[in-house]
Amino acid sequence: MDATAFFKSIAGKRVAFCGIGRSHMPLMELFKKHEAIVSARDRRSFQELGENGRILQDLGIDLILGKDYLHDLNEDIIFRTPGMPFHLPELEAARKHGQAVTSEMELFFKLCPCKIYAVTGSDGKTTTTTLLSEFLKAEGKTVHLGGNIGRPLLPEIESISPDHVVVAELSSFQLISMRQGPDVAVVTNLAPNHLDIHKDMEEYVDAKKNLVLHQDGFSRTVLNADNEITAGFKDLVRGDCWQFSRVTEPARGAFCDGEKITVNGQPLMNVGEIKLPGWHNVENYMAAIAAAWGDVSPENMRKVAREFGGVEHRMEFVRELGGVKYYNDSIASSPSRTISGTLSCYDKNLILICGGYDKHIPYDPLGTPICERVKELILMGDTAEKIEQAVVSCPEYSEGLPSIHHVSDMPGAVALAHKLAAPGDVVSLSPASASFDLYPGFEARGRHFKELVNRL
Known part of the structure; x- marks a missing residue:
């Protein structure tokens, strides 16, 4: 089926979008334009949706919100947002009833x-x-x-x-x-x-x-x-x-x-x-x-x-100040990403800002490369203790090498990194963790880091 035939086929069909986010917002407008009966379902309240809620309301899209947002999921076509577990009981029940459960991609x-x-x-x-x-x-x-x-x-x-x-x-x-x-x-x-x-x-x-x-x-x-x-x-x-x-x-x-x-x-x-x-x-x-x-x-x-100079938030050069180079590697939301990225590029002159939301993945692999390459380790977020344990328990660790510091937030991390850095050093935000403890995504985390660095 091509796109023209598909969009003709959905006229009058009831279509639910489960999860109101950046991938579903333009889709709901598109399906509405093609005369589908569109509903938007989300765990958040109307107030929590902010501008998105008002946009959907103005489009005449039915909003089903709150903790029971998946109750009575009876639409003909159901779109699952990528972060929604595939095997939710409500989605399984819909499949058994012959409803089409799909996704944008x-x-x-x-x-x-x-x-x-x-x-x-x-x-x-x-x-x-x-x-x-x-x-x-x-x-x-x-x-x-x-x-x-x-x-x-x-x-x-x-x-x-x-x-x-x-x-x-x-x-x-x-x-x-x-x-x-x-x-x-x-x-x-x-x-x-x-x-x-x-x-x-x-x-x-x-x-x-x-x-x-x-x-x-x-x-x-x-x-x-x-x-x-x-x-x-x-x-x-x-x-x-x-x-x-x-x-x-x-x-x-x-x-x-x-x-x-x-x-x-x-x-x-x-x-x-x-x-x-x-x-x-x-x-x-x-x-x-x-x-x-x-x-x-x-x-x-x-x-x-x-x-080609690279993609934002991926070992992105921010600025040089007082002989110190600052890099934004906020995309590094796992230990393997920090190891293959920031920790592979510098040797003993690195001040590393690390830590964030816990995705329940192992942090032990970070220990050796941090001990080999980092002079000052600044930790924050939910994974700070796990990362510290990975460092101090590895064979290459000796007291104070690297020096380990804990801060509560990004302003504290940037301020401390600036204080500790000497000419020739590199300061890199490479968290080895997701951002969701403090930020809605790695992009917001990276932008905040860059704003703070550019204010120094």
Whole structure:
């Protein structure tokens, strides 16, 4: 079914959007325009919804709010917001009654008329997604970029032509119910994450597998050969399997020997041509290169590498003050992200601001790299004690190395970092934790950090 036929079919149908957030707001307006009977359901009160509640009210959308917002879930079509558990009893009951329970991204995949490149992973997926988009734009393609990267794609569906391309970042929450595969799938890496939402690591990994499981023989799959979990996906691949590695040159894919990147044995670029710092970004480049090879010229890939300065909140340079450089790595919401990012780039001159919301994932891996590279560790948030325990219990720790400090909030962290820093030091916010104890998201956390640093 194409988009035109689908939107004709929903006229007069009752459609519920469970969760009022950035992906559902434009969708509700779109479905209303196509004469669906739209309701919005959310646990929050009308006052807590703020401007969104008033916008929906003005559109004439029925609001079902409060703790019983899923009671009597009897609409014909039900959209689940990505963060909502797939197996909620109310959703299971709706499926048993023959109601369609779906999500924005599932329907987009069903209706999309053009080639889809999709990226998932625990770390690096936003940068890899953005690099893919930059590659394709450099080649002159019309690119629709969205998904978990912060922009819903379904509202654009009527403007997408068969000769366009889509580049989508997908989270485990979006993938858990996905039953369609993209033309090109990329899995950057996998490590424990989001275990506050998923019932266990197995469910998290199984959600990620859905990106690969539903591809066909005409598809391409790009896997990280250096990550044990993603390397294990190779047996699931039904189409053209590519890998990327910094350890062993794959039979088909991208390889970095520490100095240059090659593709299927063919030299492509020197590592020094890549503007983004860090070996994790070399890996992100290899993933994007393997995904776009054959669709984007080597010349355009090198051009992007030389010019692309990075994505906000990802080891983003903020300013230099008194010989001290400040970086915003707020995207680092897991230990693996902090280890592969900030902790891989600096040596003994690092003042690290760390800690935040607890996703119930292990913090022990942080201990050794922090002891090896951090001179001052500033901790805050729910995970502060776990991170401190990981540091002081590792064999490399000795009293005062690093020096550990506790603060209650970001202003206290930035002020203390400024006081402790000497010329030649680097101050980085790289929390290894989610932001939800103090902020609505990592973007708000990163912006607050930058505001405070720029006021120093």
